Amino acid sequence: MHLQLDGRGPLHAQLTRALKTALAGGRFGEGSRLPPTRALAREIGVSRNTVLTAYEQLRAEGFMAARVGSGSYVAAPLLVEAANDPPPIVAPPQTAYARRAREAQIPRLLRRKPPASIRYSFQYGLPLINPALTTAWARELAHAAAYTPPDYPDPHGLPALRETICDYLARRRGVQATPDDVLVVGGTQQAVSLAARVLLEPGDLAVVEEPQYFSLRNVLQIHGARLHGADCDADGVRLDRMPEESPRLICVTPSHQFPSGAVMSLPRRLGLLGYARRHDTWILEDDYDGEFRYDTQPLAALRSLDRDGRVLYVGTFSKTLFPSLRLGYLVMPPALRTDLVTAKWAQDFGSSAIEQAALARFMATGGFERHLRRSTRTLQERRTALLEGLREVGGDRLEIADSHAGMHLVVWLRGLPDAALDAIIAHGETLGLGLHTIRPHYLHRPARAGLLMGYCGLSPAQIREAMPLFAQVLDRAFARQAGA
Ligand SMILES: Cc1ncc(COP(=O)(O)O)c(C=O)c1O
Incomplete structure (x- = not known):
C-alpha cells in the first residue's frame, strides 16, 4: 500500500492524514479491510504503535470500524474534504449580519499590533500596570x-x-x-x-x-x-x-x-x-x-x-x-x-x-x-507630564482638547489637514513613537489632523523621553506643510 507522509508533526498524525487521503481518494470502498497494523508498520517503516495510534484516531473519528478478531474496516463513504486540511476558501457572507460584519473590517483593524520597535506607545486603551x-x-x-x-x-x-x-x-x-x-x-x-x-x-x-x-x-x-x-x-x-x-x-x-x-x-x-x-x-x-x-x-x-x-x-x-x-x-x-x-x-x-x-x-x-485612588494619582501624574511636554514642544502648533478626566488627550495639529497624518505616524514609527489618528472615531472623516494620545501605558519619565521625538515629528510635518 503506497502512503505519502507529509513530514508535518508527529508520525502518527502524518499517518492518519495519509490514510484519510487514501480513503477519500476512493482506494477503499465501504466495508473493505485495511492492512493489518503489523504489516503496515513494516511496509512503511514505522513502529506498530504509530499505526495503532493512527487507526485509533480514524476509529474515534468514525472513519473506521473494528470487528473483533478480524481487523479494521472502512466504516462509511468518506467526504472528500475530511481528508485534507480545509482549503482556504472564503465563503460569501451567509447572512446580512455576516455581510455587515465583513464590511466593518474589524479583524484587519485589530491585526495592527504596534511593531516591536515602538518604545513609546501613546495607544489609547492600554491598561494601567499596577x-x-x-x-x-x-x-x-x-x-x-x-x-x-x-x-x-x-x-x-x-x-x-x-x-x-x-x-x-x-x-x-x-x-x-x-x-x-x-x-x-x-x-x-x-x-x-x-x-x-x-x-x-x-x-x-x-x-x-x-x-x-x-x-x-x-x-x-x-x-x-x-x-x-x-x-x-x-x-x-x-x-x-x-x-x-x-x-x-x-x-x-x-x-x-x-x-x-x-x-x-x-x-x-x-x-x-x-x-x-x-x-x-x-x-x-x-x-x-x-x-x-x-x-x-x-x-x-x-x-x-x-x-x-x-x-x-x-x-x-x-x-x-x-x-x-x-x-x-x-x-x-x-x-x-x-x-x-x-x-x-x-x-x-x-x-x-x-x-x-x-x-x-x-x-x-x-x-x-483603594486601587482607584492610587490609579487616579498615577494617571494624573502621567496626564500632567504629557500636557507639560506637549505645551513645551508644540507651542501654538498644537490645540490640546484638554479635559479633566480619563486616560487620553485629543491633540489637533493646527493648520494641518487630516491627510498629513499618515506621514506623521509613519515618521513617528521610525523614531520608536506610537502615534494614533482620531480618524476611526468619526463617521465622517475630519478635515483637520488630530491625534488621540493615550497616556496610560507610559510613566511620566517615558512621556518626557518621548517628547523630543514628538518635536522632531512636528518639525518635519510643519516644515513640509510650509513648503507645500
Ligand atoms: C468610550 C468607551 N466606552 C467603553 C469602553 C470600554 O469597553 P469595554 O467595557 O467593552 O471594555 C471604552 C474602552 O476603550 C471606551 O473608550
Missing part, C-alpha cells in the same frame, strides 16, 4: 475559586456583585439602583450588543455622537442600525443636530465625551432627557471612565436625572481594573429588565461566576476603591 493590583487580584481569584459553586451562574449576575455595584454607584456616581436593576455584562461591548438586540430592528435609526467610540458604533452597524452622527460641542452632544426622524436609541458619553473630552453640561443633560421624552427614545449612557477625574467634581450621571426610565446606564471595569477581565454592568430601565436579562441568558448564560465573586469581594472589602 503590581499591587495583580497581587490583590490573584488573592481574590484564589479565594473565589475555592468558594464559588460550580453550577451555572445567575444570568442576571451574582447577587453579591450586583449589591456592591449598587452601593458603589450610589456613593460615587449618584445613581440610585436596586440589585434587580443591575445586569452584569461582559463589558460595554456586550451591554451595547444586548441593548441593540432588545431595542433595534435592523434598519432602525440610532444616534451616535460625532465623533464617537469606534467599537460602540461598529456593534450598532453590524447589528444593522442606521446611524446618524450628531455633532458635539463643549457642552456635549448638540440637540440641534439630532435627526428629523425620531431615533430609537441615542448613545452618549456625558461624563467625558469620547474622544473629544467634553463634559455634558447640566442644561444639555436636561435637554437631552426632554428630547428623549418628546421623541419616545431610549438613551444609552456610556460612563466608561467617569471615575477618573482630576481637579473637578464629577457631574451626576444622566441616569440619576432620568425620571422616565429611559436611560440604560453602562459602566465597565475595563478602565478601573483591566480590559481582559471583561466585566461591566448595565443599569436597566425597569421596563426593559426582563428583555435584557433574557438576551444575556441567550448569549452566554451569564458571566463567569469566579471573576464576579472575586470582584464582589474586592469591592466589598475596600480594595477596589
